[in-house]
Amino acid sequence: MAKSEKKHKITIQDIALIGVMVAVIVVCKEMLSFVPGIELVSFWIILFTLFFGWRILFVVPVFVLIEGCIYGMGLWWIMYLYVWPLLALLAYLNRKQESVWFWSILSAAFGLCFGFLCAIPYFVIGITDNGIRGGLYAGFTWWVAGIPHDILHCIGNFVVMLVLYVPMRKIMKKLRCSLQL
Amino acid sequence: METKKTNKKLIVGIAALVAVIAILAAIFVIFREKPVEGSKSITIEVVNKSSESENYQLKTDAEYLRQAMEEADGLTFSGTESEYGLMVDTVNGETADYNVDGAYWAFYVNGEYCMYGIDTQPVEDGDTFSIVYTVGQ
Numbered sequence: 001m002a003k004s005e006k007k008h009k010i011t012i013q014d015i016a017l018i019g020v021m022v023a024v025i026v027v028c029k030e031m032l033s034f035v036p037g038i039e040l041v042s043f044w045i046i047l048f049t050l051f052f053g054w055r056i057l058f059v060v061p062v063f064v065l066i067e068g069c070i071y072g073m074g075l076w077w078i079m080y081l082y083v084w085p086l087l088a089l090l091a092y093l094n095r096k097q098e099s100v101w102f103w104s105i106l107s108a109a110f111g112l113c114f115g116f117l118c119a120i121p122y123f124v125i126g127i128t129d130n131g132i133r134g135g136l137y138a139g140f141t142w143w144v145a146g147i148p149h150d151i152l153h154c155i156g157n158f159v160v161m162l163v164l165y166v167p168m169r170k171i172m173k174k175l176r177c178s179l180q181l
Numbered sequence: 182m183e184t185k186k187t188n189k190k191l192i193v194g195i196a197a198l199v200a201v202i203a204i205l206a207a208i209f210v211i212f213r214e215k216p217v218e219g220s221k222s223i224t225i226e227v228v229n230k231s232s233e234s235e236n237y238q239l240k241t242d243a244e245y246l247r248q249a250m251e252e253a254d255g256l257t258f259s260g261t262e263s264e265y266g267l268m269v270d271t272v273n274g275e276t277a278d279y280n281v282d283g284a285y286w287a288f289y290v291n292g293e294y295c296m297y298g299i300d301t302q303p304v305e306d307g308d309t310f311s312i313v314y315t316v317g318q
Contacts, residue, residue, distance in 0.1 A: 099187070105194040112201060140212070147209035151202055158198075 013179065014055060021048050021059045026066055037152025042107050043160050045084060049091035051172040052181065056088045079118040086117070098169075104161040111153035115146035221306040225253050228313040229275050230284075246288075246295075246302040246310060258312075266300025272312055283317030 021044070028040035041063075049056045064080045071077075087110055097103065119139040126138030225237040237256050243249035247267060250256055260269040269286050270276055277284035288295040288302070289311040295302050302310075 099191075101191045101194065105198055108198055109201075112198070112205065144209055144212045147205050147213075151205060154198070154202060 017052065017179070018055050018058045018062065021052065021055065022062045022066065025059070025063050029067075037111075037149060037156040038160070039153070039156065040160060041084070042087060042110055042157050043164060045087050046091040046103060046107060046161075047165075047168055047172060049088045050095055051176055053092075056092075060084045060088055075121055076118070078121050082120075083114065083117050100162060100165045103165055104158050107161040108154045108158035111155075111157035112150050114153055115143050115150040118146075119143035221304055221308075223249060223304060223307070224309040225250060225256060226309065226311045227256065227272055228311065229273065230277075230314045235273070241304065243304050245300055246304055247299040249304050249310075250299065266298035269299060269312075272314075275314065277314055279317065285315055285317065287311075287313045287315040289313065 025041055025044045025048075028044065032038050032040060045056065045060065048059055052059075064077070064084060067080060068077045090106065090110070094102070094106065119142045122142040123135045123139030125135075127135030130137075220240070220242055222238070222240050225239070227235045227237070229235075237253040239249065239253050241249045241252050243252060250258060257271075257273055258269050259271045260267045262268075269288075270278070272286055277286050279285050288299065290302065291309055292311075295310075297303075
C-alpha cells in the first residue's frame with residue numbers, strides 16, 4: 001500500500017528530473033536550430049519516455065510552453081500541442097522495443113510525417129474560410145511546400161537515433177539505477 | 182531463425198521508408214507551386230533628349246529593375262559599374278554626359294524619383310518606370 005502511494009506521488013527528485021529533461025530538450029533544440037532537418041527533440045522525447053515513463057507527461061507540456069514563451073504562441077505553437085505528445089504516445093506504446101533499428105525507423109517516419117501533421121491547422125483554417133475544398137487545398141499546398149524539409153528531417157532523425165540510441169541507452173540505464181527509479 | 186525474422190522486418194521497414202520518401206518526392210515534384218512565368222506586368226518608358234517617348238511593356242519575373250530592363254525587347258543601355266551597381270549613361274544609343282552639359286538619365290518609379298540604383302530598385306506588378314534624359318540646372 002505504501003509502495004502504491006509512493007508510486008503516485010511526485011517527489012522533489014521527479015521535479016528536478018523533469019526540469020533537467022526540459023532543459024536538455026530546449027538547449028539541444030536551440031543549439032541545432034540553424035541546421036535544417038537536424039533536431040534532437042524527437043530523440044530525447046523518445047528516450048525520456050522509454051526511461052522515465054510518466055514524467056514525460058510533464059516534460060512535453062513544459063517544453064511546449066517554453067517554446068511558446070521564446071518564439072510567441074503563433075499557429076506553429078498549436079501544432080506543437082499535439083505533435084510532440086503524439087510522439088511520446090508512440091514511444092510509450094512501443095516501450096518494449098529495444099532495437100536501435102526500430103527506433104531509428106520510427107523516428108525517421110515521424111520526421112517524414114511532421115509536415116503532414118503540422119498541415120492540420122491550415123486544413124482547419126481553410127475549411128472555416130472556404131469549406132472542405134478550401135481546407136484540403138490549404139493543407140495540401142502547405143504540406144507539399146515542406147516535403148523537402150520533411151525528407152531532410154526524416155534522414156536526420158534516422159541518423160541521430162542510429163548513432164545516439166545505443167550509447168545513450170547505456171547511460172540512461174545507469175542513471176535510472178543510480179536514481180533508483 | 183529469430184535473427185532472420187528480425188532482419189526481414191528491418192529490411193521491410195527501411196524499404197517502406199525509402200518507398201514513402203520516393204512517393205513524397207514525386208508528389209513534391211508534381212504539385213509544388215511553380216513560379217509563374219512573367220508574373221509581373223510592368224511598363225518602362227524612355228524619354229529621350231528630344232522629349233520623344235518610347236514605351237516597353239513586358240511581363241517579367243525580375244526582382245530588380247536592371248534585369249527587367251535587360252528583358253525589355255528593343256531597349257538597350259550601358260554605363261559604368263560602381264559600388265552602387267550600374268550607373269547608366271547611355272540608353273537606346275543616346276549618351277547623357279554630365280561633364281559636358283550636366284545631363285543624366287533620371288529614373289522614376291510610378292512618377293516618384295527612384296531611391297535606388299537599377300541593381301537594387303525592386304520591381305512590383307503594375308509598376309511604371311520612366312527613364313528620362315534630364316539636363317541638370
